[in-house]
Amino acid sequence: MAExxxxxxxKRYDNAEDDAVTDFNLEVEDNEFIVFVGPSGCGKSTTLRMxxxxxxxxxxxxxxxxxxxxxxxxxxxxxxxxxxxxxxxxHMTVFDNMxxxxxxxxxPKNEIKERVDHAAEMLGLTDLLDRKPAAxxxxxxxxxxLGRAVVRSPKVFLMDEPLSNLDAKLRVHMRTEIAKLHxxxxxxxxxxxxxxxxxxxxxxxxxxxxxxxIQQVGSxxxxxxxxxxxxxxxxxxxxxxxxxEVTYRDGRITGNGIDLVVSAPSKKALDNQGYEGKTIIFGxxxxxxxxxxxxxxxxxxxxxxxxxxxxxxxxAESILYLDVxxxxxxxxxDARDYHETGSKLEVAFNMNKAHFFDKETEHVIR
Amino acid sequence: xxxxxxxxxxxxxxxxxxxxxxxxxTPFIWMxxxxxxxxxxxxxxxxxxxxxxxxxxxxxxxxxxLPFIKFYWNTGVMIAGRVLFSTLFSAMAAFAVAKLEFPGxxxxxxxxxxxxxxxxxxxxxxxxLLVQNMGLLNTTTALIIPGIVSAFGTFLLRQFFLQLPDDxxxxxxxxxxxxxxxxxxxxxPLARSGLVSLGIFTxxxxxxxxxxxxxxxxxxxxxxxxxxxxxxxxxxxxxxPELMAGSVISIAPMVIxxxxxxxxxxxxxxxxxxx
Numbered sequence: 271m272a273e274x275x276x277x278x279x280x281k282r283y284d285n286a287e288d289d290a291v292t293d294f295n296l297e298v299e300d301n302e303f304i305v306f307v308g309p310s311g312c313g314k315s316t317t318l319r320m321x322x323x324x325x326x327x328x329x330x331x332x333x334x335x336x337x338x339x340x341x342x343x344x345x346x347x348x349x350x351x352x353x354x355x356x357x358x359x360x361h362m363t364v365f366d367n368m369x370x371x372x373x374x375x376x377x378p379k380n381e382i383k384e385r386v387d388h389a390a391e392m393l394g395l396t397d398l399l400d401r402k403p404a405a406x407x408x409x410x411x412x413x414x415x416l417g418r419a420v421v422r423s424p425k426v427f428l429m430d431e432p433l434s435n436l437d438a439k440l441r442v443h444m445r446t447e448i449a450k451l452h453x454x455x456x457x458x459x460x461x462x463x464x465x466x467x468x469x470x471x472x473x474x475x476x477x478x479x480x481x482x483x484i485q486q487v488g489s490x491x492x493x494x495x496x497x498x499x500x501x502x503x504x505x506x507x508x509x510x511x512x513x514x515e516v517t518y519r520d521g522r523i524t525g526n527g528i529d530l531v532v533s534a535p536s537k538k539a540l541d542n543q544g545y546e547g548k549t550i551i552f553g554x555x556x557x558x559x560x561x562x563x564x565x566x567x568x569x570x571x572x573x574x575x576x577x578x579x580x581x582x583x584x585x586a587e588s589i590l591y592l593d594v595x596x597x598x599x600x601x602x603x604d605a606r607d608y609h610e611t612g613s614k615l616e617v618a619f620n621m622n623k624a625h626f627f628d629k630e631t632e633h634v635i636r
Numbered sequence: 637x638x639x640x641x642x643x644x645x646x647x648x649x650x651x652x653x654x655x656x657x658x659x660x661x662t663p664f665i666w667m668x669x670x671x672x673x674x675x676x677x678x679x680x681x682x683x684x685x686x687x688x689x690x691x692x693x694x695x696x697x698x699x700x701x702l703p704f705i706k707f708y709w710n711t712g713v714m715i716a717g718r719v720l721f722s723t724l725f726s727a728m729a730a731f732a733v734a735k736l737e738f739p740g741x742x743x744x745x746x747x748x749x750x751x752x753x754x755x756x757x758x759x760x761x762x763x764x765l766l767v768q769n770m771g772l773l774n775t776t777t778a779l780i781i782p783g784i785v786s787a788f789g790t791f792l793l794r795q796f797f798l799q800l801p802d803d804x805x806x807x808x809x810x811x812x813x814x815x816x817x818x819x820x821x822x823x824x825p826l827a828r829s830g831l832v833s834l835g836i837f838t839x840x841x842x843x844x845x846x847x848x849x850x851x852x853x854x855x856x857x858x859x860x861x862x863x864x865x866x867x868x869x870x871x872x873x874x875x876x877p878e879l880m881a882g883s884v885i886s887i888a889p890m891v892i893x894x895x896x897x898x899x900x901x902x903x904x905x906x907x908x909x910x911x
Contacts, residue, residue: 322806322810323809323810324806324809324810343809344806344809344810345809345810345811345812345813349810350810351806351807351810353803353806353807354803355801355803357801357803357804357806357807358804358807359804359807359808359822360826361822361825361826370808370811370813370821371810371811371812374811374812374813374817375812418807418811422811
């Protein structure tokens with residue numbers, strides 16, 4: 271149970287010209303599940319490793335509870351970490367792997383056994399305690415790595431892409447396990463991933479990073495529905511949000527095959543901030559493009575003619591790659607209607623869900 | 637796909653191996669045969685292959701002439717000391733070079749490598765002077781001292797440590813282990829096969845080391861087997877059968893050890909590409 275505060279944290283590696291992490295500020299509340307997400311090399315793992323004490327902090331202060339811990343050794347920070355490659359000790363049994371940290375802390379043997387047994391039961395490892403890591407499957411190894419962290423009852427759990435080495439099905443399963451674990455343990459967790467689905471499903475709050483800079487911090491709902499900038503808009507959500515440059519004039523956006531009337535609140539924001547006649551970025555999520563007749567009838571001013579270039583049926587939904595006068599627009603629609611590649615299709619844009627970004631700064635206009 | 641050798645190439649391979657085996661084993665057989673000959677038989681030209689009567693007294697004589705029990709003991713202490721210290725110190729240095737960051741690391745490792753390129757004989761004089769200054773000449777400790785660190789061992793074990801992932805170290809750090817605990821409890825046990833190989837090499841080199849024991853210790857009861865045997869070699873005449881009998885006695889423990897640890901010997905040599 272702990273609060274963590276990162277204050278103006280910078281990281282610059284030796285011989286590097288630029289910061290790997292720039293001016294990182296975040297307050298993590300007690301018991302919160304925070305997910306750092308971003309593309310490879312965005313500094314999310316580096317930040318996690320600074321919290322763990324495995325990387326030095328170049329500048330800024332890191333607090334765990336009320337203490338600055340910049341110069342505190344990892345072992346004295348009362349944290350536990352789960353690594354991408356599990357980092358189990360191959361010559362030790364599952365039991366010894368989990369007990370290692372406790373033995374080092376000179377805990378009495380019976381208490382060690384009690385804790386390991388308890389964690390093993392929680393993670394379904396009871397029958398595997400005598401095995402060595404080599405005799406375990408990927409999912410089991412992952413659970414041992416979690417168990418090693420659980421037995422320590424640390425203040426903070428750090429996880430560095432813990433699921434990325436598992437196959438897709440197991441990943442979904444373990445994701446649920448981790449969510450359950452968080453509920454049971456009631457501990458602060460910081461989790462790093464490049465998978466936005468993991469971030470969306472697990473997090474209380476998501477920290478989206480790019481090039482060492484925080485792009486947005488917010489609940490999954492916030493970052494999905496109100497992205498701060500074009501990067502967040504395109505990174506969160508799959509398939510990604512459609513982003514196209516258009517020109518705004520008289521409450522209409524035109525360009526790239528698009529000619530649409532914007533909603534009243536958007537018009538107000540765009541007018542107030544002086545975007546009349548300027549080029550802006552227009553964003554619309556694939557699921558906010560509709561093909562149902564009722565949607566077409568309801569707002570004829572947002573209907574656009576398109577040609578289907580590719581139709582991907584995923585089961586309940588179809589992902590349509592549409593050609594709108596030379597611009598590719600992706601739409602996710604109900605799969606009950608059959609969509610044939612090459613055929614013409616009228617689609618309606620739900621302009622109440624449209625996002626607009628400044629062309630230069632890529633900041634949201636709202 | 638691996639191709640099964642054809643019959644023709646099988647025959648060729650076997651002939652080559654047999655010639656190799658004969659070349660390696662003939663001196664040993666010759667040694668055993670000579671150890672049973674009389675002095676006259678051993679120096680006959682053309683050579684006589686088999687002794688007329690196997691002269692067991694050669695063994696009796698040589699055993700009586702030299703303090704073999706002392707030799708065995710001294711050699712045993714030398715091997716044990718060198719194996720223990722050189723594997724431990726080499727492993728420590730290798731771990732530091734492979735897994736830790738410290739200023740001057742590359743220069744340090746370069747120096748270690750450079751040492752491997754210099755002939756060992758060059759070190760004899762400074763080593764002698766060092767041991768002399770320590771007042772340890774003519775002791776069993778003197779036999780051990782030059783072998784307590786090994787550049788080769790550092791190099792060999794560094795390769796083993798480099799193969800082991802770094803994240804175990806980080807996991808252990810978070811688990812609360814000090815560098816010493818990380819080394820002794822995690823990385824050292826995982827380098828076991830490397831340690832065994834190095835131990836075997838060190839034992840072999842210590843066993844057949846002649847120059848240093850000969851120089852460092854002059855009293856017979858402080859000599860190793862290899863040095864002790866040479867005292868049978870006279871300046872003007874040498875009793876070859878007795879010298880060979882002494883040699884048989886001196887290699888016997890090594891042969892027995894080899895038979896016991898055959899698997900590790902072969903694995904050690906195969907895994908390091910040494911010879």
